[in-house]
Amino acid sequence: MDATKAADAPAIGWGVIGASTIAREYMVDAIRRTGGEPLWLMSRDDTHRAGFAHELGIPQHSAELAGMLADERVKAVYVSSINSLHRPQVIKAAQAGKHILCDKPLATRAADALKMVKACDKAGVVLAVNHHFRSSPVHQTMRRMIAAGDIGEVRSLIIIHAGLLRPVLQTWRIKDPDEGAIYLDLSVHDIDLASFLLQQQPRTAIGIGDALALGDASAHDHTMYALRMSGGAFVQVNESFVTPDVESQVMAYGSEGILIASGTLAQRSTGTLVRRLRGRNEAIPLRANDIYADTVEQFLAAIEGRGEPRATGRDGLASLAGAEAVARAVKTRKSVEIKVPE
Numbered sequence: 272m273d274a275t276k277a278a279d280a281p282a283i284g285w286g287v288i289g290a291s292t293i294a295r296e297y298m299v300d301a302i303r304r305t306g307g308e309p310l311w312l313m314s315r316d317d318t319h320r321a322g323f324a325h326e327l328g329i330p331q332h333s334a335e336l337a338g339m340l341a342d343e344r345v346k347a348v349y350v351s352s353i354n355s356l357h358r359p360q361v362i363k364a365a366q367a368g369k370h371i372l373c374d375k376p377l378a379t380r381a382a383d384a385l386k387m388v389k390a391c392d393k394a395g396v397v398l399a400v401n402h403h404f405r406s407s408p409v410h411q412t413m414r415r416m417i418a419a420g421d422i423g424e425v426r427s428l429i430i431i432h433a434g435l436l437r438p439v440l441q442t443w444r445i446k447d448p449d450e451g452a453i454y455l456d457l458s459v460h461d462i463d464l465a466s467f468l469l470q471q472q473p474r475t476a477i478g479i480g481d482a483l484a485l486g487d488a489s490a491h492d493h494t495m496y497a498l499r500m501s502g503g504a505f506v507q508v509n510e511s512f513v514t515p516d517v518e519s520q521v522m523a524y525g526s527e528g529i530l531i532a533s534g535t536l537a538q539r540s541t542g543t544l545v546r547r548l549r550g551r552n553e554a555i556p557l558r559a560n561d562i563y564a565d566t567v568e569q570f571l572a573a574i575e576g577r578g579e580p581r582a583t584g585r586d587g588l589a590s591l592a593g594a595e596a597v598a599r600a601v602k603t604r605k606s607v608e609i610k611v612p613e
């Protein structure tokens with residue numbers, strides 16, 4: 272983070288759409304740490320919204336988007352409402368000429384996500400998706416090492432992304448099937464991470480899933496699935512909201528050696544990376560960063576024409592198409608071909 276730049280540059284005006292836990296705990300702070308000034312909050316519930324705006328020091332707030340979108344000081348918006356609201360909010364923001372950082376999943380259906388991508392293209396605004404695992408120094412190093420052939424040809428990638436869903440989050444995400452349950456919560460992240468690490472796209476999905484404790488038959492809280500990737504690698508993923516005390520693992524098995532990332536699937540820059548070659552372990556030293564601020568920084572750079580966001584709208588569309596295919600594979604008990612709508 273370039274703190275000097277943040278202090279000297281004029282503040283970028285932001286609108287915050289959704290008075291959510293992630294906005295409260297991480298993203299409003301990340302916006303400020305990267306030189307932004309949250310000017311508006313849009314949220315539906317009057318009491319919750321007023322308390323949130325007061326707590327986070329956001330000067331203006333409304334249950335409608337109109338005031339925020341008409342305010343010319345607002346250059347960018349961050350969307351972290353419930354999943355099903357992302358589509359209408361992103362499309363309205365794009366039509367108002369605002370650049371958009373949208374939390375994952377981009378939408379609840381890939382067909383809707385495509386409409387959002389097209390609306391942003393048409394308006395000439397940047398659309399980024401908060402797939403923050405791309406910002407982890409461990410994952411970036413893994414991607415570089417895999418691309419450089421440091422473990423030979425990657426044949427399998429195993430992702431274990433499990434834990435106990437915090438009680439405060441055991442609401443719409445696991446109670447309302449239209450919000451996509453574990454598939455639109457964790458699978459989008461893990462499919463995006465697999466594509467990012469391997470630089471291959473998922474082509475086929477098979478899987479099993481169930482509701483063991485928190486969800487119901489139409490809102491699963493536990494899943495295990497496999498993907499065949501475009502370059503031939505196999506990806507195997509276990510995700511759960513109901514298995515406490517699991518440390519996440521991301522393991523790439525290659526023809527020459529393996530990479531093991533432990534504890535990296537988190538909201539802070541945590542975890543370790545080990546390379547094993549010919550039976551010997553080597554710890555790869557890495558410096559932690561601020562992963563959400565890194566995502567915001569890359570989004571701001573893209574607005575200024577310096578590169579692409581860490582995850583573009585099309586990356587968010589691809590991860591959603593993959594998660595949709597996993598959910599369909601679980602439901603139909605068949606292998607599903609993954610097609611990203613164009």
Ligand code: NDP
Binds near residue numbers: 314403456
């Ligand atoms: P929350 O459940 O905390 O909040 C979602 C929405 O619910 C809020 O935007 C608000 O609606 C409403 N809400 C929440 N609390 C209250 C309350 N006390 N009273 C009234 N309304 C309330 O969502 P999360 O922070 O868990 O997730 C938000 C989005 O961010 C989701 O799309 C999720 O997938 C994504 N996410 C991404 C993460 C990442 O690391 N990239 C991590 C966690 C979540 P309103 O929109 O009207 O303000």
